[in-house]
Amino acid sequence: MALENIDKYEYQSGFGNSFETEAIKGALPKGRNTPQNCPLNLYAEQLSGNAFTAPRHTQQRSWLYRIRPSVCHTPLKPTDSGLVCDLNNLQVDPNQLRWKPFPIDENKPHDFVEGLITIAGAGHASVRHGIAIHIYTATKSMENKSFYNSDGDFLIVPQQGTLDIQTEFGFLKVKSGEICVIQRGITFSVGVEGPTRGYICEVFGSHFKLPDLGPIGANGLANPRDFLSPVAAYENKEGIEHTKINKFLGKMFSATQTFSPFNVVAWHGNYCPYKYDLSLFCAVNSVTYDHLDPSIFTVLTAPTNEVGVAAADFVIFPPRWLVQENTFRPPYFHRNCMSEFMGLIRGVYEAKKEGFLPGGGSLHSCMTPHGPDTDTFNAAVKAELKPSKIPDVALAFMFESSLILGISDYAKKNYIDDDYWKCWQGLKDNSKI
Numbered sequence: 001m002a003l004e005n006i007d008k009y010e011y012q013s014g015f016g017n018s019f020e021t022e023a024i025k026g027a028l029p030k031g032r033n034t035p036q037n038c039p040l041n042l043y044a045e046q047l048s049g050n051a052f053t054a055p056r057h058t059q060q061r062s063w064l065y066r067i068r069p070s071v072c073h074t075p076l077k078p079t080d081s082g083l084v085c086d087l088n089n090l091q092v093d094p095n096q097l098r099w100k101p102f103p104i105d106e107n108k109p110h111d112f113v114e115g116l117i118t119i120a121g122a123g124h125a126s127v128r129h130g131i132a133i134h135i136y137t138a139t140k141s142m143e144n145k146s147f148y149n150s151d152g153d154f155l156i157v158p159q160q161g162t163l164d165i166q167t168e169f170g171f172l173k174v175k176s177g178e179i180c181v182i183q184r185g186i187t188f189s190v191g192v193e194g195p196t197r198g199y200i201c202e203v204f205g206s207h208f209k210l211p212d213l214g215p216i217g218a219n220g221l222a223n224p225r226d227f228l229s230p231v232a233a234y235e236n237k238e239g240i241e242h243t244k245i246n247k248f249l250g251k252m253f254s255a256t257q258t259f260s261p262f263n264v265v266a267w268h269g270n271y272c273p274y275k276y277d278l279s280l281f282c283a284v285n286s287v288t289y290d291h292l293d294p295s296i297f298t299v300l301t302a303p304t305n306e307v308g309v310a311a312a313d314f315v316i317f318p319p320r321w322l323v324q325e326n327t328f329r330p331p332y333f334h335r336n337c338m339s340e341f342m343g344l345i346r347g348v349y350e351a352k353k354e355g356f357l358p359g360g361g362s363l364h365s366c367m368t369p370h371g372p373d374t375d376t377f378n379a380a381v382k383a384e385l386k387p388s389k390i391p392d393v394a395l396a397f398m399f400e401s402s403l404i405l406g407i408s409d410y411a412k413k414n415y416i417d418d419d420y421w422k423c424w425q426g427l428k429d430n431s432k433i
């Protein structure tokens with residue numbers, strides 16, 4: 001069915017499933033991937049998310065059947081777009097860092113790609129190990145323009161504004177409170193309405209997967225069936241000037257082509273973008289005593305080769321009941337060997353009464369001490385411990401990484417909250433020694 005006639009936002013569900021979907025019945029070849037001539041005379045194109053030889057349980061690839069193949073474009077040329085940096089010259093700062101909300105510059109119309117700003121990172125795409133944390137802002141849609149990333153997968157966390165994402169695989173509408181993953185190589189274009197902002201965790205190595213549940217059992221946290229991938233939807237536009245932007249080793253390149261890249265009539269496979277509504281997260285926590293580690297709120301994890309150690313964990317602090325007895329309920333004071341970048345989607349975060357705002361961020365690096373601010377501490381040690389609720393209006397998250405992150409020049413110079421350190425200075429000696 002041509003684009004005009006379909007529900008753009010139809011999805012198929014299941015994390016990591018092998019899907020098959022056709023926008024025109026019969027467009028998928030039967031019984032083989034590369035027949036001599038594909039149905040409807042489409043071109044077959046494989047998109048590989050892993051080495052061909054990766055073990056079967058990690059294997060991710062899809063076959064796309066398209067009107068013209070992706071290769072029909074002019075040579076890619078370096079272009080200035082956005083403030084993505086290549087992580088080669090990051091600034092080093094062990095302090096507790098907090099950023100005020102990153103502004104959405106409405107005086108300078110810009111799209112999603114032009115509004116990408118790298119904040120922090122470690123490792124490098126060239127060795128397929130590491131992560132980068134970006135902020136995006138946008139005030140306009142990408143028109144006749146698309147983007148694909150050779151460096152890694154994007155986990156996108158919208159904070160303000162809905163993303164209307166057209167991909168080679170079909171459409172995804174992603175609201176604030178939902179997330180999506182668009183993997184390495186997938187071409188997409190982002191439509192927005194009004195001022196838009198969010199966070200991105202880019203992983204250069206493994207793909208995100210659901211965490212193991214161990215003794216929790218077979219259910220809970222993010223359930224596989226709540227992950228949604230698009231159904232095939234194509235547009236047949238020829239004779240246009242379409243710009244394709246590619247991020248390659250942290251630099252932007254641009255090429256043109258005369259047809260829409262969203263020309264995939266059918267596809268099958270398990271390498272495809274997906275979205276997830278964070279309100280569906282089934283939180284598990286202590287119902288006796290103590291504040292448990294935030295790993296219990298892991299939505300997705302991108303592992304390293306070391307068992308149990310992530311390049312990036314995506315963790316949320318979801319609305320939930322707190323019922324622990326004789327317990328200091330907010331996050332504890334701690335020093336962590338992992339790096340913790342936090343963002344706030346809405347509301348107020350349980351460890352910080354003030355100063356940590358939606359659209360801002362914080363970074364507590366490897367072994368950098370941190371914890372609840374003075375007001376939060378003083379209130380929590382006096383609180384009556386009846387069941388209480390972290391309200392639905394609050395939603396914070398963390399990109400937690402085993403890597404030690406450097407910060408970009410931009411992040412070092414802009415929107416830093418110079419007074420952040422002061423939020424702990426009121427913690428007095430209360431000892432009765």
Ligand SMILES: O=C(O)Cc1cc(O)ccc1O
Pocket residue numbers: 292293294330331332334336340351364370371398
């Ligand atoms: O630092 C933070 O606010 C994140 C965090 C939350 C929590 O509940 C326990 C540990 C932790 O690092």
Ligand SMILES: [Fe+2]
Pocket residue numbers: 334336340364370
């Ligand atoms: Fe922490």
